[in-house]
Amino acid sequence: MPTVYYRYVSYLPELEQLRDERKIQSTNPTTQYRTWYTTERYDSPDIAQQRLALKTRPLYRIGPISAEAMPDLTLGPRRVAPDFGQPGGGIEVAIDHPVWLFGVWNFDNQEWEMLP
Amino acid sequence: MTARKQATTKRFTVDFEHLDETLDAINEVMQQVAGHHKLRKTEIERWRWDQPSISLTWPCDDFIQRKILASLDIGSGVPADLYRLNVTVDAWKDDTLVVDDGIRVPVRYWNHERIQEKAFTTAGDFPVNYVEKAIQQAYQTVSSWKIDDLERRVAL
Numbered sequence: 001m002p003t004v005y006y007r008y009v010s011y012l013p014e015l016e017q018l019r020d021e022r023k024i025q026s027t028n029p030t031t032q033y034r035t036w037y038t039t040e041r042y043d044s045p046d047i048a049q050q051r052l053a054l055k056t057r058p059l060y061r062i063g064p065i066s067a068e069a070m071p072d073l074t075l076g077p078r079r080v081a082p083d084f085g086q087p088g089g090g091i092e093v094a095i096d097h098p099v100w101l102f103g104v105w106n107f108d109n110q111e112w113e114m115l116p
Numbered sequence: 117m118t119a120r121k122q123a124t125t126k127r128f129t130v131d132f133e134h135l136d137e138t139l140d141a142i143n144e145v146m147q148q149v150a151g152h153h154k155l156r157k158t159e160i161e162r163w164r165w166d167q168p169s170i171s172l173t174w175p176c177d178d179f180i181q182r183k184i185l186a187s188l189d190i191g192s193g194v195p196a197d198l199y200r201l202n203v204t205v206d207a208w209k210d211d212t213l214v215v216d217d218g219i220r221v222p223v224r225y226w227n228h229e230r231i232q233e234k235a236f237t238t239a240g241d242f243p244v245n246y247v248e249k250a251i252q253q254a255y256q257t258v259s260s261w262k263i264d265d266l267e268r269r270v271a272l
Contacts, residue, residue: 081181
């Protein structure tokens with residue numbers, strides 16, 4: 001089965017960035033926008049929090065993103081260590097470049113257009 | 117109200133630079149602790165999954181991984197409690213477990229403990245002395261754990 005990646009997000013400004021710019025990337029400038037992904041799909045935010053050892057339950061899952069659409073990995077894949085009282089155990093990777101989503105830009109309206 | 121407007125209503129922003137200054141101060145303390153105890157193959161990592169935290173991890177001869185984590189939370193909002201610092205420790209060992217039918221399944225044995233929580237206001241009044249004490253205490257706690265102390269188990 002081909003590898004795909006998912007990102008789990010709780011920070012709403014990042015979701016706004018995704019909607020406005022069609023760009024998946026951390027909004028944290030102090031890490032040069034390093035962005036974390038996993039190869040695992042979780043249908044429960046509680047399981048995502050446990051497996052990725054996150055402080056809070058994620059609000060959104062972004063993906064799947066095919067490996068071909070991903071920039072080179074900066075870190076990983078590696079097994080998630082325990083953190084924040086969560087056991088970890090999932091798989092995580094990090095990249096230092098954005099992932100761009102397909103979109104249709106309307107020149108007249110100057111915004112991304114929703115397709116039927 | 118559209119989903120987008122709802123998201124905007126709930127929006128709050130993180131002052132990444134301000135929090136990163138605080139993580140810089142904690143980083144210095146972690147480096148000192150690692151040097152003082154002559155820890156080998158240490159890894160200091162911050163902002164994993166954009167979480168305002170910094171961790172010091174090191175492997176040991178007993179094949180147990182040990183970690184000290186310092187994380188920052190938004191406090192209650194009153195002037196003396198704008199931010200909170202939490203120091204926790206984890207230790208774990210990944211292994212295999214033979215189940216009834218002879219199949220080996222990967223498992224993680226681990227333990228976790230909260231060491232200290234402290235409120236503070238800004239990076240300027242960051243309680244460095246407190247952090248040194250908390251991280252030393254964290255080191256003493258996590259380094260004392262043996263394999264039998266890893267009482268929690270989770271399938272990998």
